[in-house]
Amino acid sequence: MDAPSAFIADGLTKTFPGGTTALDGLSVAVPRGAVGLVGANGAGKTTLFRLLLGLIRPTSGRVEVCGAAVATDPIGVRRRLGFMPEHDCLPPDQTAADLVATFGELSGLPPRAARQRASDVLDLVGLDEARFRSMDGFSTGMRQRTKLAQAIVADPELVLLDEPTAGLDPMGREEMLALVDRLGTFGISVVLATHLLDDVQSVCDHVVMIDGGRLVLDGPTHKLLERAGTVRLDVGGRSEELDRALSGRGFTTAVLDDGTAEVTADGQGIDDVLDIVRDAVAELGLPLHSLSTGYASLDEVFLLKASGRADD
Amino acid sequence: MSTGDPTQAATGSGHPTQAATGSGDPAFAAEATVEVAELSVWFGPKVALSELSCSFGPGVTGLLGPNGAGKTTLMRAMTGLLGPKSGSVRVLGQDPRRSREVQRSLALVPEDEAVPPALTARQLVRYVADLHGVAARMAVERCLEEVDLIDVADRRVGGFSKGMRQRAKVAAALVADPTVLVLDEPLNGTDPVQRAHLIALFRRLGAQGRTVIVSSHVLHEVERLAERQIVLLNGRLAAAGGHRAIRDTMADRPRRVLVRTPQARQLAASLLGIDAVSGVTVDDGSLVVSSSRAGEVAVALPRLARDLATRLEEVRPLDDSLESLFRELVR
Amino acid sequence: MTDAVSAVGAVYDRGYRPYDGIRRGRAGTVAALYVASIRRALGIRRSWRQKVFPWVLLAIVTVPAVVNVGIGYVTRDTPAEGFSFITYREYVGVSSALLLFVALTAPDVVCPDRRHRVLSLIFARPLVGHDYVLAKVGAVTTIVFGFSILPQIVLFVGQMLVSDGALDYLRDNAEVLWQVPVAAGLLAVYYAAIGVAVASLTSRRIVGGVALLALALVPSVITGAILGSDDATGAVAVGNLLALPLHLRDVVFLGHVDPDGPLGGVAGAGLMAAAVYTAVLVAAVTILAVRYREPDA
Numbered sequence: 001m002d003a004p005s006a007f008i009a010d011g012l013t014k015t016f017p018g019g020t021t022a023l024d025g026l027s028v029a030v031p032r033g034a035v036g037l038v039g040a041n042g043a044g045k046t047t048l049f050r051l052l053l054g055l056i057r058p059t060s061g062r063v064e065v066c067g068a069a070v071a072t073d074p075i076g077v078r079r080r081l082g083f084m085p086e087h088d089c090l091p092p093d094q095t096a097a098d099l100v101a102t103f104g105e106l107s108g109l110p111p112r113a114a115r116q117r118a119s120d121v122l123d124l125v126g127l128d129e130a131r132f133r134s135m136d137g138f139s140t141g142m143r144q145r146t147k148l149a150q151a152i153v154a155d156p157e158l159v160l161l162d163e164p165t166a167g168l169d170p171m172g173r174e175e176m177l178a179l180v181d182r183l184g185t186f187g188i189s190v191v192l193a194t195h196l197l198d199d200v201q202s203v204c205d206h207v208v209m210i211d212g213g214r215l216v217l218d219g220p221t222h223k224l225l226e227r228a229g230t231v232r233l234d235v236g237g238r239s240e241e242l243d244r245a246l247s248g249r250g251f252t253t254a255v256l257d258d259g260t261a262e263v264t265a266d267g268q269g270i271d272d273v274l275d276i277v278r279d280a281v282a283e284l285g286l287p288l289h290s291l292s293t294g295y296a297s298l299d300e301v302f303l304l305k306a307s308g309r310a311d312d
Numbered sequence: 313m314s315t316g317d318p319t320q321a322a323t324g325s326g327h328p329t330q331a332a333t334g335s336g337d338p339a340f341a342a343e344a345t346v347e348v349a350e351l352s353v354w355f356g357p358k359v360a361l362s363e364l365s366c367s368f369g370p371g372v373t374g375l376l377g378p379n380g381a382g383k384t385t386l387m388r389a390m391t392g393l394l395g396p397k398s399g400s401v402r403v404l405g406q407d408p409r410r411s412r413e414v415q416r417s418l419a420l421v422p423e424d425e426a427v428p429p430a431l432t433a434r435q436l437v438r439y440v441a442d443l444h445g446v447a448a449r450m451a452v453e454r455c456l457e458e459v460d461l462i463d464v465a466d467r468r469v470g471g472f473s474k475g476m477r478q479r480a481k482v483a484a485a486l487v488a489d490p491t492v493l494v495l496d497e498p499l500n501g502t503d504p505v506q507r508a509h510l511i512a513l514f515r516r517l518g519a520q521g522r523t524v525i526v527s528s529h530v531l532h533e534v535e536r537l538a539e540r541q542i543v544l545l546n547g548r549l550a551a552a553g554g555h556r557a558i559r560d561t562m563a564d565r566p567r568r569v570l571v572r573t574p575q576a577r578q579l580a581a582s583l584l585g586i587d588a589v590s591g592v593t594v595d596d597g598s599l600v601v602s603s604s605r606a607g608e609v610a611v612a613l614p615r616l617a618r619d620l621a622t623r624l625e626e627v628r629p630l631d632d633s634l635e636s637l638f639r640e641l642v643r
Numbered sequence: 644m645t646d647a648v649s650a651v652g653a654v655y656d657r658g659y660r661p662y663d664g665i666r667r668g669r670a671g672t673v674a675a676l677y678v679a680s681i682r683r684a685l686g687i688r689r690s691w692r693q694k695v696f697p698w699v700l701l702a703i704v705t706v707p708a709v710v711n712v713g714i715g716y717v718t719r720d721t722p723a724e725g726f727s728f729i730t731y732r733e734y735v736g737v738s739s740a741l742l743l744f745v746a747l748t749a750p751d752v753v754c755p756d757r758r759h760r761v762l763s764l765i766f767a768r769p770l771v772g773h774d775y776v777l778a779k780v781g782a783v784t785t786i787v788f789g790f791s792i793l794p795q796i797v798l799f800v801g802q803m804l805v806s807d808g809a810l811d812y813l814r815d816n817a818e819v820l821w822q823v824p825v826a827a828g829l830l831a832v833y834y835a836a837i838g839v840a841v842a843s844l845t846s847r848r849i850v851g852g853v854a855l856l857a858l859a860l861v862p863s864v865i866t867g868a869i870l871g872s873d874d875a876t877g878a879v880a881v882g883n884l885l886a887l888p889l890h891l892r893d894v895v896f897l898g899h900v901d902p903d904g905p906l907g908g909v910a911g912a913g914l915m916a917a918a919v920y921t922a923v924l925v926a927a928v929t930i931l932a933v934r935y936r937e938p939d940a
Contacts, residue, residue, distance in 0.1 A: 040503030042473030053767050075669065075769045083767035089760045098688060105675035106768045108666040117662060124659065139379070150764060155662035169379040169529045170638050186659040195475070197504055198532040211503065233627075236610070274623050282618040287610030291627040297532075302504040 006030045006158050006189045007052055011061035014047055014213075022047035024213040025061070030191065032158075034184050036200030036207045036221075037193040038302075044213040045193040046086070049160050053083060066157050079108070082151035082188075086162035089147065092136030096127055096146045099135070100153050107154035114153070121149045125179060140167040144176060158189045165199055177203050197298040201225075207298065217305065224301050225294040229270055231277055232296070234260045234289040245280045260290075338553035341369030341540070345492055345523040346390055350399035353385050360385040362547040363399065368492075368525055372518035374534040375527040376634075377544035378642060383527050386544065387494050390525070391420040403492055416444055419485035421478075423496040429470025433461050433480045436469055437487050444488035455483040460509055474501030479510070492523045499533050511537050535634040543641060550641055555634045565640060566590050566602040568630040569609065573598070575622035582616040583609070600630065672770045673778045680782035684748045696747055697786075704740045705794040712801030731819045732896040734795060735826040736889065741834075742859055744790055749783050749838025750851030758846040772935040776839075780931070783835035791827040799823075826892040833888045833920065840927035843934040859885040870905060880905035881915050884923065890916035 012026040023044045039045050050056045052065050054074030063070050065077045090099065097118060104114030122131045125145040130138070135146065144164060151159050164180065165173040181203050183190050192204060200207055200221070207224055209217035217224065235242055239261035243253035246263060251273070254262045265273045270293060281288050295301050336342070344367035353361040361382045368390075377383050388394045389401050392408030392415060401407070406414045427436060437452045456462045459479040464472075469480055478500060485493060498514070499507050514537055518524045528534050534541070535555065543551040543558075551558050559567075573579055576599045580592040588605035603609045606629070617624050630636065667674075686694030707729045756762050765775065799819065806812040841858060842851035863885040870877050881887065883905070893901040894913050906912040 038504075040473060040475050040506060041501040042475070043503065055763075055766055075771065078767060078769045079666070081767065083764070085760075085763045087760055087763070089764050091755055091759045091761055093689060093693070093755075102675070102679050103764060103768070105679070106672050106765065106770070108668065108671050108769060109662070110665055110667065110671075111675075113662070113664050120660065141379075154666075170376075170531050170635065171378060171642060173529065174635075174639070182659075187661065195501060195503055196530060196532075198530070236607075271623065274625065278614050278624050279618050282614035285611060286614075287607055288614045288624075288627055289606075289610050290629055290632075291624055293625070299504050299507075299532075303508050 004032065005064075005067075006032050006035060006191060007063060007065045009048075009051075009061065009063045012048075012051065012058050012063055013060045014044075014051060014056065015059045022213055023051070023058075023210075026210065026213065026215055027061075028208055028215055028218050030208055031206055032189040033206060034180070034190045034192065034204040036197075036204035037191055037210070038195065038197060038200055038207060038217075038298075039193075039210040040195050043210050045210065046162060047213075048210070049083070049162060049191075049193065052160060053078060053081060080157040082154065082156035082159040084147045084151040084159065084161045084164060086166060086193075088143070090135045090138070090143055093134055095134055096131040096138075096142075096149070097122065099146065100131075100149045103150040104153040109154055117153050117155070118149070121153050122146075124152075124182075125149045126175070141169075141172040141175075144168060144172070145179075148176075148179065152183070152188060156188060158191065159183060160191050160193070162193045163195070164192065165194070165196070173199075197302060201298045209302065217302070221298070222294075224298060227294050229264055229273070231263045231270070231273055231291065231293055232256075232260055233263070233277065233281070233291040235281060235286040236289060238284075238286050241284055242277075242280060242286065245284060246277070249276070251276070338540075338557075339366040339542070339549055341367050341371075341373070344369045345404055346525070347402045348386070348390070348399070349402075351386075351389060351396050351401060352398045353382075353389060353394065354397055359547055361389070364544075364547070364549055365399075366542055366549055366552060368523050368542070370518065370521045370523055371540065372514055372524045372526060372538040374538035374541040374634075375525055375544070376531070376534065376541055376638065377550070380546075381544040382547040383544055384496070385547075387420065387422075387496060387525070387527060390492075391418055391494055393420070416488060417491040419488065419490035419493050421481045421485045421493070421495045421498060423500065425481070427469050427477060427480060429468060431469055432466045433469055433472075433476075433483070434465040436480055437484045440484040441487045446488050451487050451489070455486045458486060458513055459483045460506065475503060475506050478502060479506065482510070482513075486517075490522065492525070493517065494525045494527075496527045497529070498526060499528065499530065507533065531634040531638055541634070543638070545642065551637075555637050556632065559631065559637050559640075562640060563604055566604045567606045567632075568600050568602045569606070570598060570600050570626070570628045570630055571613070571624065572626040573617060573622045573624050575620055578620050579617060579622055582620065583612070586612050588612075669770055669774060672768055673774045676765070676770070676775065676778035677781050677785075680752045680779055681786060684752050684782065684786055697744065700740050700744045700747075701790055701793065704738060704744075704790065705797055707734065708794045708798035708801065711798055712805060715802055715805040729798075731795065731798070731816075731823055732826075732892065734798060735791060735823060735830060735892050741787070741790065742856065742885075745783070745787060745834045745838045746852040746855045748786055749835065749855065750842040750845075750848040752779055752783055753839055753842045754846055754848045754851050757843075758848075773932065775935050776928075776931045780835050780839050783839055784831045787834050788827055788831035791830060792824065795823050795827070822896050826888075826895045829891050829895070829920075830888045833924065836924050836927035836931075837884075840930040840934075843931055866905075876905050876907050876909060878906070878909050878912070878915065880909075881912070881919050887916060887920055887923065891920055 008029045009026045012023050013021070014023045015021045026048070037045055037048070051058055051063055052070065054070045054077055066080045068076045068080070070077050100122060101115045101118035104117050105111055109117060125148050127142060127145050127149065130142055135143070138146070148164065151161070161180065165176050168176060177199060180190055180192060192200065194200060204221055206220050207217060208215070237259045239253065239255045239259065242261055243255070246253055251263055251265045256262060263273065263277055346368040348364055348366050351361055351364045364386065375383050375386065385394070389396060390403065390408065395409055403414050403418055408414055408418060431439065433456060434452065437455055441452055453462070456465050459482050461476065461479055461483060464476070469477060472480065478498060482495070482498060499510055502510060511533070514524050514526065526534060526537055539554060541551070541553065541555055541558070542549065571579065574597060576597055577594050580594045580599045583589050583592050583601050586609065588603045588608040589601055590604060591602040593600045601609060613627065614624065682688055685697050711729055756765065803809045803812045837858065838855055841855045845851045845854065863883045866879050866883040869879050890900050890906055890912065893899070893904070900906045900912040900916065902908070906916065
């Protein structure tokens with residue numbers, strides 16, 4: 001692990017011959033670990049991946065992956081990368097075991113090592129006897145697992161996953177996200193491209209959000225969810241009682257649509273607010289179902305940021 | 313009258329039924345517009361739906377289940393695209409396969425269906441409007457505005473991103489002013505802002521009294537969208553009702569709550585003194601308390617914390633979500 | 644079992660094992676792609692159905708060799724001895740079996756990669772566009788070469804065995820041992836290059852195969868029509884793309900173009916043929932370079 005960044009983009013712009021600008025001056029340094037790359041379809045995520053892989057050249061700007069400049073050494077970069085595309089890319093007349101082993105060899109592993117790694121990696125993703133069947137009968141879940149397997153067969157430093165939970169049912173999604181989570185424990189960094197902030201929230205410690213080819217957000221997940229000076233709690237719908245108890249002491253309590261209460265205090269540190277709220281709830285004998293000082297979800301964060309943008 | 317009263321729930325196959333008091337089985341909505349009675353559909357040896365009985369009414373209902381559970385089959389049966397092998401489906405009292413009148417009030421937005429790429433968004437909606445005999449020009453404009461495509465209405469749909477295509481399909485579905493709207497993965501490919509707009513739109517439509525049925529695998533989204541859920545497993549009804557209420561009926565499985573607090577161990581010890589608590593796990597600076605009577609623990613918690621003068625930094629129920637419910641049901 | 648034995652125990656980590664072994668460079672990747680493509684085309688590690696065509700065609704093409712050897716055997720002590728059904732030179736030929744074989748193999752080697760969108764996976768590996776081309780053309784060349792050479796080996800060895808003296812036969816026909824491989828090689832490279840280039844233009848194997856056959860047959864028919872009759876000769880015969888490598892084959896075997904063939908008597912025929920051959924190869928390589936241009940693939 002030489003370079004501390006998974007990748008660094010510097011003024012990265014890509015305009016396609018038709019005139020569409022997929023990326024517009026993107027500058028960001030993305031750390032190792034599990035990073036979420038968020039944006040709607042068409043926001044530029046896939047283009048960014050292709051630029052990282054050196055499959056296309058930027059119109060201007062530069063990009064560096066795991067310390068290697070893509071423009072000067074695309075081969076070196078690809079040696080450290082694994083890629084799981086969003087689209088279907090598995091030939092129907094091959095077995096999963098054969099495909100993963102072949103791609104291991106294509107990544108530079110000697111044949112025997114490739115076969116061993118393929119076997120290990122297919123165990124990891126949970127493809128058991130199915131690996132010896134040809135892939136045309138595979139379900140979406142099995143396909144996604146096979147795609148993930150070929151991405152990590154050569155033990156890459158960094159793996160690019162493009163919408164890995166697409167098409168999966170809730171259990172499949174949970175299993176895939178758990179797998180992605182495990183990659184971190186193996187020392188493999190992940191860039192997870194998705195339009196689902198919930199996926200990012202459960203797995204990624206850092207979030208990069210792009211829209212229309214531009215950077216919108218960049219920061220550690222926990223920091224993004226942080227929120228100064230506000231406490232949100234669910235007291236079983238009895239928020240008004242809490243409001244009455246607290247309003248005399250310089251606290252404002254707002255009651256949200258779902259019945260939860262949001263308490264803010266002017267000038268008081270968050271620690272004091274927490275303690276006073278706790279005591280008030282205890283005294284009133286209200287049930288404390290939930291309490292938090294941050295935003296509930298990244299979705300909420302993004303929405304607030306987006307509407308904030310709309311105002312200026 | 314609201315449908316799918318969230319305080320009611322029922323689960324099938326071995327789980328205790330009906331928790332709270334209420335009028336009727338949560339599988340059936342009050343003022344039902346879509347009624348499914350003993351519906352069975354099979355394709356050769358594969359049984360897609362097995363004697364399914366439930367109904368949908370005004371408001372937004374989520375239709376959930378693993379792949380192969382029968383959701384798509386049910387949606388197609390509800391919109392008249394395929395017929396039952398036994399049992400029946402009635403929309404607004406009539407058979408959707410036969411009644412043209414009912415077909416006009418019914419709209420299906422399937423997931424993967426391609427839209428003709430050469431049409432512009434406006435042309436697409438206009439075309440569907442003409443198909444249904446909707447003459448009003450304003451209807452087309454209004455629908456395009458509802459889905460936030462009015463600015464790009466004259467661009468070819470073929471050049472749209474997935475999220476925009478989705479919205480175009482929704483606009484086309486809305487133009488005939490349907491009473492019943494069935495949507496398969498309607499939020500696929502959309503960014504958070506578009507998602508929020510669409511969620512607000514669907515909720516508005518539900519509040520207007522339309523029957524909106526949404527099928528999705530992204531449970532976080534369904535949770536924000538629908539008050540009532542219908543869960544299918546293996547072609548049968550597994551659960552129905554508000555997800556919290558459903559969870560409440562599964563009293564044999566305790567609820568777990570995460571609490572972050574500096575004196576976790578001491579608070580854990582206090583909590584164990586409470587009858588309702590069945591177990592506590594302690595970590596550095598946090599604990600997870602399990603209980604089948606979550607309400608009692610919720611009242612005790614702030615009091616015990618105050619008595620120990622330990623700050624409650626976070627209290628988070630771990631299985632309050634639709635996702636965790638789903639996991640329990642499928643297990 | 645003593646207590647001492649059961650008192651110790653350990654769990655060895657069953658999780659992920661990082662790979663610290665050898666990583667072959669680009670050459671290794673190209674070699675792996677080359678081998679994988681050959682395996683695919685010959686149906687190795689695939690179902691029996693995929694193996695049928697290549698091997699059946701090979702069997703068909705080997706028939707003349709077997710017949711020749713058979714005749715040689717049967718007539719070995721008779722006055723008809725020495726009769727040859729087919730010469731080595733003629734055997735390095737363009738039979739319909741060979742053409743069919745190329746029309747089958749070349750598309751099979753590149754079209755599925757495009758059709759099933761496997762190219763994205765391949766180009767995420769440490770290789771460049773022309774590595775891919777090299778591996779694929781190399782694979783088809785090898786297969787076509789093998790296809791041409793194996794029957795020749797059967798013929799040669801068979802003739803050797805049915806002749807009066809095997810070593811004498813070997814000595815007398817020594818030049819065949821280099822002529823056949825060179826001519827077969829020229830043929831193989833030519834057909835492989837054209838085959839892969841045409842196939843790279845489409846993602847459907849059938850379209851590629853048909854296009855290839857058309858490319859081979861149409862100029863042949865046209866030049867034939869221009870020439871008029873079977874015995875006519877003329878420089879235009881060099882436009883018969885199908886038969887072009889045969890002229891080079893004749894140069895290898897005879898030192899010059901076949902005097903009985905369509906280029907017989909045409910001045911500088913050998914050089915013309917070589918020039919057109921080279922031009923065709925350059926065109927094929929250019930198409931491939933553009934098709935698999937990368938970055939920007």
